Amino acid sequence: MDRETRVFAESHFRGLRGRLPSKVCPTPDRVDFIEKPDSFSYTDFFKSYLLPNVPCVFSSAFTEDWGSRKHWVTPSGKPDFDYLLQNYGDVVVPVANCGVQEYNSNPKEHMPLKDYISYWKEFIQRDYSSPRGCLYLKDWHLCRYSSAEGLFTLPVYFSSDWLNEYWDTLDVDDYRFIYMGPAGTWCQVIMKSCSGINFEEFYQFLKVIAERRLLLVKKISPGELQCSEDSGLGLQHTIFDISRIAEVLASVVVNPDFQRVDTSRFLPQPEDLLQQLQEALATTEPL
Numbered sequence: 001m002d003r004e005t006r007v008f009a010e011s012h013f014r015g016l017r018g019r020l021p022s023k024v025c026p027t028p029d030r031v032d033f034i035e036k037p038d039s040f041s042y043t044d045f046f047k048s049y050l051l052p053n054v055p056c057v058f059s060s061a062f063t064e065d066w067g068s069r070k071h072w073v074t075p076s077g078k079p080d081f082d083y084l085l086q087n088y089g090d091v092v093v094p095v096a097n098c099g100v101q102e103y104n105s106n107p108k109e110h111m112p113l114k115d116y117i118s119y120w121k122e123f124i125q126r127d128y129s130s131p132r133g134c135l136y137l138k139d140w141h142l143c144r145y146s147s148a149e150g151l152f153t154l155p156v157y158f159s160s161d162w163l164n165e166y167w168d169t170l171d172v173d174d175y176r177f178i179y180m181g182p183a184g185t186w187c188q189v190i191m192k193s194c195s196g197i198n199f200e201e202f203y204q205f206l207k208v209i210a211e212r213r214l215l216l217v218k219k220i221s222p223g224e225l226q227c228s229e230d231s232g233l234g235l236q237h238t239i240f241d242i243s244r245i246a247e248v249l250a251s252v253v254v255n256p257d258f259q260r261v262d263t264s265r266f267l268p269q270p271e272d273l274l275q276q277l278q279e280a281l282a283t284t285e286p287l
Contacts, residue, residue: 001237089114136185
C-alpha cells in the first residue's frame with residue numbers, strides 16, 4: 001500500500017462514521033471478473049473491492065503457478081486421483097453430508113482420503129448418486145499438519161490476514177481450508193450469526209495484531225515510503241492497520257459491556273495498548 005491509498009482508506013472510514021453500512025455498500029448488481037493479474041494491483045483491489053466490501057472473481061490465471069493445480073489436477077481439468085492417493089491416501093479428512101441438516105450445518109465424519117476418493121469414483125459411476133448421500137470433503141486443514149510449501153502462494157491481495165495471524169500465534173487452529181468433491185456438493189455456512197468470540201478473546205485478538213504492527217513500525221525504515229507489493233505489508237499498510245486497531249479498541253474500552261469484564265490480568269491493559277497505538281500514529285503521521 002502506498003501513501004495515496006492509505007489516505008484514501010482513512011478518508012473512506014471517516015465517511016462511514018454515523019452511517020449504516022447498508023447505505024454505504026449497496027448490493028452489487030453484478031460481480032466483476034478479474035482476468036489478468038499483471039494489470040490488477042493491490043491498490044486496485046483495495047480501493048475497488050476490499051474497502052467497499054464488494055465481491056469479485058479472480059480468473060484461473062491467478063493460480064496457474066500453484067503446485068496444487070499442477071499436481072492435483074489433470075491437463076483435462078479433472079482431479080488427479082492417482083497423485084492424491086499416492087501422496088495423501090492415508091491422511092484422515094473431514095467429510096460432510098450435504099443432504100442432511102443438523103442444526104445450522106451438516107453432520108461430519110472422518111475417513112482416510114483413499115476411502116473418500118473410492119466413494120467419489122463410485123458416485124461418478126452411479127451417475128452422481130449414492131446410497132451414502134452426497135458427501136463433501138470440507139475444512140481439511142492440510143497446511144496445519146503438513147508442509148504447504150509449493151502447493152500454493154498467498155496472493156498479495158490477502159496478505160493482511162488478521163484472523164490467521166492471530167490463530168498462528170496460538171498454534172491451535174487456522175482458517176486455511178481445502179475443499180473437494182464431485183459435482184453437486186457444496187460448502188455449508190461456516191459462520192452465521194454467531195462468531196463464537198467474547199470480549200476477552202476479542203481484546204486478545206486485537207492485542208496480537210497491534211503488537212505485531214507496532215514491531216513492524218520500529219523495523220521498517222522511514223525512507224521506505226513506496227514499498228514493493230512483494231515486500232510484505234509495507235510501512236503505509238502497517239500505519240493503516242494501527243489506525244484501524246486504535247479506532248476499534250477506542251470503541252471497545254468505552255463499551256459498557258466491556259467495562260464489566262475483569263481486565264486486571266490483561267497485559268498490557270487496554271488503555272495502555274491504546275496509548276501505544278496513538279503514540280505510534282503521532283510519530284508516523286508525517287510519513
